Amino acid sequence: MKVGILTFHHTTNYGATLQAYALWTIIKDQGHDVEFIDYRPHRAVRYYLKEIQPINKKNKKFLVNRQAFSNLVKAWKMRRFLLSEVRLSRKKSYLRSGLKEFYGKYDLVVCGSDQIWCIDTYFRGFDPSYFLDFLSEQKTCRKVSYAASFGKTETLGKHQKVICKLISQFDAVAVRDSNSLRLIQEECGREAVKVLDPTFLVDYSKITSVPDLTDEYLLIYNQTPLNLEQQNFVRAVAKVKNLVIISVGEYDQVAAKNFINISPDEWLGYFSKASYVVTNTYHGTIFSLIFKKSFTVFANKKKSNKTNDLLQLLGLENRVILEPSPVSSITEESLKINYTLIDEKLEKEVFRSKTYLLNALDGKQG
Template sequence: MDKMNRVGILTLPIGMNVGGTLQAFALNKTLRDMGYKVETINNKLNSAEIGRVMRTYRKFTTLFQSLFIKKYITLGQQTICTHHDFLKIKDHYDAFIVGSDQVWRKGCTDGCLYDYFLEFVGNDSKKIAYAASFGISDWEYSEEERKKIYELLDSFIAVSVREASGVKLCDKYLKKKAIHVLDPTLLQPREVYENLCKKVSQKNFLFAYILDENKDKEKIIESYSRTNGLNVFAYRERKRIKNLFLLRDLNLLHYMYPSIRAWLTKFVEANFVVTDSFHGIVFSIIFNKQFIAIANPGRGITRMESLLNTFNLTDRLVYCYNDYSNRIWNRIDFTLVNEILQNEREKSLYFLDKALK
């Protein structure tokens, strides 16, 4: 591959969860559709730590995701395990893009923080942040770290963030103007994802995509499915097996580790979605599915609130069972949602086009 028009994307290690892999796929495809020669940097930073706590999960899912990545995402040849490895590719691309996902959340980048602010990149390459996420609305960094990040961001030609709160953090602490853009998954039309699906057969079920189980989430799923006469189909992405709320009397149809194709197919097939996942909300919007989003503090409520606010869907977010039970669940008007999506997509694509020219 010639260096001309080469773009390298730095995101968190992919293949560990469906949302992370699909956002990498979407940004990779978007840039290729724009005419660039794109590689996602083969980032294995912190993979040993992640692997230790997710060994069982990876045993079942990494194979599925690896096959998807091999087919749809172009990875760089250099495997990155240390900061020294990054230096080997510092001049390898015309432009480096960091994003999306929580690349600027301190807890996700411990030990390699400044690499995610492109410290290693040479002076002749453009530095761009696309839909970078701090994950939460609070500032996590020390004053020493803030000063270093301030210096690094000063060399970026364009900065965009995924949450509205990120715009405020960049302005207040880093004196950097950041543009609020869409998660990369939202840059691609639904047809792209439908083409990735297995054969679709419409069924009468509620799709429960829950990352972190608790009793309130169990009660919400049970209540909605009973009231509306829906079976429950559930996927999980957790290491420990915890009965998935048990839900014994709800005709639970399935309980397994999903492939990406199977995961997407369930969104297409479902009558209704209940999720505590950021990307669960994203794909409910993409596929125009009626849904309830359950706040997930451990993974960052800010991400969910910002996404829903963009589409005027904040009334779909609940924080507990009592919050859910006190609501009247009207149907989402996706005509309005799709208009917003189209406008935001154009704005986000314009940001990328302008930054890379």
């Protein structure tokens, strides 16, 4: 069967890149002919280009981007990873009008598994392409969502009628968080299922590049700089566990070593060998769980609904902190996570989510 995937694959975010890789891999492993629809909305392209420009304009002022070169290297490594590990469509489109080229090309199109339905993202906004509107008139192509998310969107507002009409044309709808499930059920009156992010469904041993570090380390993966209280917490944890502090993906001044412009396989390697993880990201949390790491999540208002949703499912709500605990209360025992019960719960959810996806691909779900 010819399968197309529409998701956020053109990005410099490690989580987005790996969710794309994971979804493509599990579909390919079922024997399907699968590729990404290479749609790169021009608004998103402009946003990512700012990361690699040496000088940016903000509030009528010109600012020097000191991480431009590192960001350029990171973007190149992300692109190289995708081209070597997955398959993109031969044709690419920067405009919605270009998606008509993909009409009639696939037996099934899967959209997901990212915040592709978040209509409040300032540099993307509402894009009906991610609800597969360009396939609306094609009756022979099945439409499925897997772990799609509305992100922080609280209501569909003025887009409700259009979105609900497009959602009604899906053969199966699966989302990855309770907020997205609520919007589908309450505002569209459509049944949907909550599933795990696809990154939980595949093995990474073949693409993980183990770092050449001899010291045991605490890994920071934060998309915003740590504040003073968070820095003190990290230092205290590192002291209790006798760890060197490193940061990946972004520079952090509390880290002894910063690895910014690394590839996704290197990023996986640093997670796989970490002795402790501190993050404020959804996929930072996921890969801490995948590699069975003890970890702390600093609450991030933009990511809180999906991260809290996942950790509540596993009974790990206490790993999210709004304000760091007093340094004196941090002990070796308080930092530990017992993965015996966690693995049991996660195994059941992985099986349920994978079964749903495979059934949806075979037309047994809807």
